[in-house]
Each structure stands twice: as C-alpha cells, then as structure tokens.
Amino acid sequence: MNALRRLISGWGTNQRPMPAGFLWMAVLLGALAALDRTRQAVFLVPPFAATLTILLYLSAAKIAQPFAIVVGSTTGAALGTALVGLLGGGPDVAAGAALLALVLLPFIRAYHPPGVALAMYPALLHPGPFFAVAVVLPFTVCAVTSSALLSRYLCAWPRYPAPL
Numbered sequence: 177m178n179a180l181r182r183l184i185s186g187w188g189t190n191q192r193p194m195p196a197g198f199l200w201m202a203v204l205l206g207a208l209a210a211l212d213r214t215r216q217a218v219f220l221v222p223p224f225a226a227t228l229t230i231l232l233y234l235s236a237a238k239i240a241q242p243f244a245i246v247v248g249s250t251t252g253a254a255l256g257t258a259l260v261g262l263l264g265g266g267p268d269v270a271a272g273a274a275l276l277a278l279v280l281l282p283f284i285r286a287y288h289p290p291g292v293a294l295a296m297y298p299a300l301l302h303p304g305p306f307f308a309v310a311v312v313l314p315f316t317v318c319a320v321t322s323s324a325l326l327s328r329y330l331c332a333w334p335r336y337p338a339p340l
C-alpha cells in the first residue's frame with residue numbers, strides 16, 4: 177500500500193487549489209459571460225479556463241508567460257479568422273487552423289496550448305473578423321495582468337511572471 181501511495185504522490189502537480197484562485201477564475205469567466213452579447217462565450221470557457229488553470233498551477237512554465245499567453249492565444253485566433261476568410265468555415269478548416277497554429281506558435285516562441293484550440297473557434301462558430309482583437313486579446317491581457325498583480329499582493333499566489 178505504501179508503494180502505491182508513493183507512486184501516486186509523484187503524479188501531476190503538487191500544488192493545491194486555492195480559494196483565491198477559485199474566486200479569480202469565477203470573476204474572470206463570469207465577466208466573460210456577462211459581457212457576451214452573442215451567446216458564444218459558452219464556447220470560449222474551455223480554452224480560457226485552461227489558460228487560467230495554467231496561470232494558477234504552472235505559473236513558472238514557458239507556456240504560462242505573458243508573451244506566450246497573449247501572443248499565442250491572439251495569433252491562434254487570428255490564424256483561424258484568416259483561414260475562414262480564405263477558405264470558409266467547417267471542421268476541415270478548423271483542423272487546418274489548429275495544425276497551422278501548432279506549427280507557427282512555437283516558431284514565433286509563443287506556444288500556448290489554448291492558442292491552438294482558439295485557432296479552431298472561428299471556423300466552427302464564425303464569431304466575426306475582429307474576434308482575435310476584440311475578445312481574445314483583452315481577455316488574455318486581463319488574465320496575465322491580474323495574475324501578476326495578485327502575485328505581488330497575495331503571498332499565497334504563485335510568483336508570476338517568471339523572472340527573465
């Protein structure tokens with residue numbers, strides 16, 4: 177039994193959920209839902225919740241740094257929007273956008289996994305030509321800024337961003 181316990185204790189992250197982290201996620205995702213006029217925010221919750229989770233539990237990782245989150249997510253969404261403009265929508269275009277983001281984001285040193293998911297969004301739900309700058313950019317800037325501020329003022333918050 178002790179061997180099993182030791183094996184399991186090495187899995188995943190050693191961080192524990194923080195009440196402040198739950199509140200932070202609830203406020204940001206709640207604001208997203210409250211500001212939604214098109215009722216498409218429900219589809220944004222998964223990639224944005226993933227971004228917030230990465231900020232909470234992997235704050236020192238390269239994929240959690242401000243450049244990766246803001247530029248990676250915004251570029252992914254912009255790539256999806258551009259492909260929709262060129263090829264139309266649909267699952268095949270969404271898959272192509274995700275593959276393009278998967279190749280391009282590491283090349284520009286802005287790899288952020290939810291950015292790959294956000295590349296698919298325009299081809300599947302047609303949020304409009306300004307989706308990347310009107311929705312994704314403000315949300316990601318708000319997420320990294322609020323995480324950095326909370327890191328400075330709450331001692332229980334993970335240190336963010338990682339030092340250069």
